Amino acid sequence: xxxxxxxxxxxxxxxxxxxxxxxxxxxxxxxxxxxxxxxxxxxxxxxxxxxxxxxxxxxxxxxxxxxxxxxxxxxxxxxxxxxxxxxxxxxxxxxxxxxxxxxxxxxxxxxxxxxxxxxxxxxxxxxxxxxxxxxxxxxxxxxxxxxxxxxxxxxxxxxxxxxxxxxxxxxxxxxxxxxxxxxxxxxxxxxxxxxxxxx
Numbered sequence: 001x002x003x004x005x006x007x008x009x010x011x012x013x014x015x016x017x018x019x020x021x022x023x024x025x026x027x028x029x030x031x032x033x034x035x036x037x038x039x040x041x042x043x044x045x046x047x048x049x050x051x052x053x054x055x056x057x058x059x060x061x062x063x064x065x066x067x068x069x070x071x072x073x074x075x076x077x078x079x080x081x082x083x084x085x086x087x088x089x090x091x092x093x094x095x096x097x098x099x100x101x102x103x104x105x106x107x108x109x110x111x112x113x114x115x116x117x118x119x120x121x122x123x124x125x126x127x128x129x130x131x132x133x134x135x136x137x138x139x140x141x142x143x144x145x146x147x148x149x150x151x152x153x154x155x156x157x158x159x160x161x162x163x164x165x166x167x168x169x170x171x172x173x174x175x176x177x178x179x180x181x182x183x184x185x186x187x188x189x190x191x192x193x194x195x196x197x198x199x
Contacts, residue, residue: 023085025081025084026123027127028123031078032111034052038078041092044082044087049080050081051079053158053161055157056153064165075115079158095199101118103149105117110182120152122152143194
């Protein structure tokens with residue numbers, strides 16, 4: 001009898017775990033160097049994981065060197081796994097906008113090329129609508145003159161980047177800080193977003 005009860009308990013735990021896993025959602029954003037896009041999302045409540053990687057290209061299993069060449073069509077991106085009961089997709093979109101320069105095509109700050117373009121890669125129709133609405137609202141309320149050129153595209157295969165790129169800001173905090181300063185990211189974000197920059 002005890003064995004049966006334990007077996008049922010194990011099955012229930014497994015089912016509950018599977019249901020919890022299926023409740024999680026994904027969001028994918030490209031905003032230039034993926035080192036700098038991990039940090040803003042990493043500490044948000046409801047965010048389970050943030051992974052640097054490559055998406056939007058035509059080559060399978062690309063390496064950093066191949067993506068950096070600009071020939072694979074991929075963008076440096078981050079894939080976010082989040083719990084929608086705690087964190088909304090709309091909130092993630094706001095954080096995304098306040099951490100990029102949406103006015104530059106195929107460039108973010110000092111990094112140039114299609115691999116550094118800004119884009120929202122939606123995973124379903126609801127995300128597509130939310131992304132379009134957030135972009136339209138940004139156009140209406142923006143304080144800068146330039147048009148918003150960030151792309152909104154259907155998500156395709158996402159390839160995690162090499163391990164040394166993951167959570168680079170934690171592994172190499174001094175080099176990370178130097179890069180964000182020298183590249184002009186912090187200054188430009190303040191120009192665009194004021195006190196909301198980075199939040």
